[in-house]
Amino acid sequence: MIPPSIYKVLPPIFAFLALIGFWEFGVDYFDVPQYVLPAPSAIGAAIADHWQSLLRHSGVTLVEAVLGFLLGIAVGLPLAILISCSPWLERTIYPLLVASQSIPKVALAPIFVVWFGFGLLPKVLIAFSIAFFPVVVNTVVGLSRTPPDMIRLMQSLGSTSVETFLRVRIPMATPYIFAGIKISSAFAVVGAIVGEFIAATSGLGYLQLIANNNLEIPLLFACLVLLSLIGAVIYYAVVLVEHLILPAPLRSQENDEARR
Amino acid sequence: MSETDELLAIADNKGASISIRNVGMDFARRGSVVTALEDVNLEIPAGTFCSVLGPSGCGKSTLLSLVAGLASPTRGTIALDGNPLTGPFHDVGIVFQSDVLLPWLTVLENVVLPAKVKKLNMEQARTTGRQLLRDVGLHDFCNHYPGELSGGMRQRASICRALLAKPSVLLMDEPFGALDALTREKMQQDLNRIWAEDTKTVLFITHDIEEAVSMADQVIVMSPRPGRVLRRYSIDLPQPRTPAVRRDPFFEETVDDIRNLFHEAGVL
Ligand SMILES: Nc1ncnc2c1ncn2[C@@H]1O[C@H](COP(=O)(O)OP(=O)(O)OP(=O)(O)O)[C@@H](O)[C@H]1O
Numbered sequence: 001m002i003p004p005s006i007y008k009v010l011p012p013i014f015a016f017l018a019l020i021g022f023w024e025f026g027v028d029y030f031d032v033p034q035y036v037l038p039a040p041s042a043i044g045a046a047i048a049d050h051w052q053s054l055l056r057h058s059g060v061t062l063v064e065a066v067l068g069f070l071l072g073i074a075v076g077l078p079l080a081i082l083i084s085c086s087p088w089l090e091r092t093i094y095p096l097l098v099a100s101q102s103i104p105k106v107a108l109a110p111i112f113v114v115w116f117g118f119g120l121l122p123k124v125l126i127a128f129s130i131a132f133f134p135v136v137v138n139t140v141v142g143l144s145r146t147p148p149d150m151i152r153l154m155q156s157l158g159s160t161s162v163e164t165f166l167r168v169r170i171p172m173a174t175p176y177i178f179a180g181i182k183i184s185s186a187f188a189v190v191g192a193i194v195g196e197f198i199a200a201t202s203g204l205g206y207l208q209l210i211a212n213n214n215l216e217i218p219l220l221f222a223c224l225v226l227l228s229l230i231g232a233v234i235y236y237a238v239v240l241v242e243h244l245i246l247p248a249p250l251r252s253q254e255n256d257e258a259r260r
Numbered sequence: 261m262s263e264t265d266e267l268l269a270i271a272d273n274k275g276a277s278i279s280i281r282n283v284g285m286d287f288a289r290r291g292s293v294v295t296a297l298e299d300v301n302l303e304i305p306a307g308t309f310c311s312v313l314g315p316s317g318c319g320k321s322t323l324l325s326l327v328a329g330l331a332s333p334t335r336g337t338i339a340l341d342g343n344p345l346t347g348p349f350h351d352v353g354i355v356f357q358s359d360v361l362l363p364w365l366t367v368l369e370n371v372v373l374p375a376k377v378k379k380l381n382m383e384q385a386r387t388t389g390r391q392l393l394r395d396v397g398l399h400d401f402c403n404h405y406p407g408e409l410s411g412g413m414r415q416r417a418s419i420c421r422a423l424l425a426k427p428s429v430l431l432m433d434e435p436f437g438a439l440d441a442l443t444r445e446k447m448q449q450d451l452n453r454i455w456a457e458d459t460k461t462v463l464f465i466t467h468d469i470e471e472a473v474s475m476a477d478q479v480i481v482m483s484p485r486p487g488r489v490l491r492r493y494s495i496d497l498p499q500p501r502t503p504a505v506r507r508d509p510f511f512e513e514t515v516d517d518i519r520n521l522f523h524e525a526g527v528l
């Protein structure tokens with residue numbers, strides 16, 4: 001028997017294949033020069049030629065992005081919890097935090113390079129500075145979304161506010177928290193790449209600069225492919241964790257499906 | 261006292277009397293003060309059923325949270341069995357205006373939540389919970405999540421949860437407001453039966469006149485905000501009530517009288 005999920009997976013796969021097909025055909029038919037838009041086959045060939053260095057540089061970027069992402073969660077979650085527990089922090093820190101988002105993080109990159117050098121650290125920190133905000137904001141919003149009657153119910157049952165927080169407010173916030181984490185996962189990759197553009201000796205962003213200088217356009221596109229793969233790997237790792245630790249009614253995916 | 265003893269001890273009490281004296285409640289919001297309740301006096305003898313009727317926004321839900329000890333009145337006192345309330349009262353079952361089931365727990369887990377929070381015997385709680393769910397026709401849905409239930413079914417589950425720990429006081433805030441007329445009447449009968457079998461003090465909030473009169477021993481009619489007691493009606497009809505009560509001349513007379521009262525107060 002064909003599992004019903006096939007019907008969900010097949011259409012986008014077909015659409016993707018069709019797009020690749022048109023691309024390949026179109027580049028050939030209109031004689032688009034390779035330095036403008038290489039055909040998918042040329043990109044594939046570039047991946048095959050350079051797979052070793054692509055793999056090595058992908059590893060570097062993946063590590064930077066993942067570290068920045070995890071740091072974003074590790075700092076963002078506790079900070080959000082503190083903000084929602086303390087009206088004082090909510091009035092002092094939170095507005096500053098929101099205002100700080102008007103700083104384009106990308107513009108921080110050169111400064112971080114000055115402060116922290118050319119190694120792993122500045123990239124991780126740039127990734128972190130972009131990734132952490134969605135976690136904080138979503139968690140703060142999620143923690144405030146518990147219906148007041150639900151809190152009153154717990155109070156009337158004799159639950160302490162700490163117990164209520166752990167038993168009700170945190171679970172009620174998890175769909176929001178995971179939504180924030182998913183956004184962060186994509187942001188972290190952006191942060192890592194931007195860091196590599198500024199100053200690096202490895203990573204996909206660095207490889208892109210090299211490829212660009214050498215006018216190896218197919219390699220440039222090959223880097224793009226691997227970047228999307230890195231983004232997808234982190235994103236689906238989050239989805240997997242969500243699946244493992246959350247009961248079905250709290251998972252954002254299922255809820256999205258249900259809402260349709 | 262062991263957990264089981266505690267459950268048993270509460271099991272055959274007759275409820276607690278509620279006395280509300282000169283209670284007023286103000287809410288301060290952005291400089292302005294909203295008076296929700298003003299000089300409310302109300303005596304609910306132990307083991308009786310009291311309905312509170314009033315227009316929207318007159319402070320019914322506020323009154324309920326005061327009786328539950330979830331908020332303190334600005335003026336006046338509330339006493340349960342003669343003891344003035346100082347904090348949340350725990351020997352109470354509350355059905356809130358919005359059904360607040362935890363979405364990640366199954367219906368049965370939601371119903372036994374009071375036992376879990378109060379650290380009572382869970383085995384026994386599950387048995388009681390299943391029995392209660394059977395009583396309201398939800399035994400097939402024990403392992404469903406609340407999101408898979410209709411509004412009326414969720415409200416029934418909340419009622420089971422409120423009854424689980426056999427509280428001496430039951431507070432219900434428009435519990436049947438979201439139900440269709442049919443289910444509503446069925447739930448009224450069920451509630452009346454459950455209450456008659458295991459008497460406790462009930463404070464039942466509604467804005468349906470017939471619903472108020474059909475179940476209660478006394479009906480309190482409140483004025484528009486700030487809520488005051490407009491009039492108190494004793495419903496001296498035998499308990500438990502049957503659907504036939506709605507054809508009783510006294511029932512019809514009282515319902516008409518309350519409707520006129522609302523007319524005079526400019527509510528209807
Ligand atoms: N937490 C609060 N903060 C400020 N004002 C409040 C609060 N709770 C209630 N009020 C005010 O008190 C008044 C009474 O509210 P309440 O919820 O008790 O009305 P109600 O009789 O239950 O109405 P309904 O039938 O619509 O549920 C309203 O005017 C409302 O604005």
Ligand SMILES: [Mg+2]
Binds near residue numbers: 320322357433
């Ligand atoms: Mg209300």
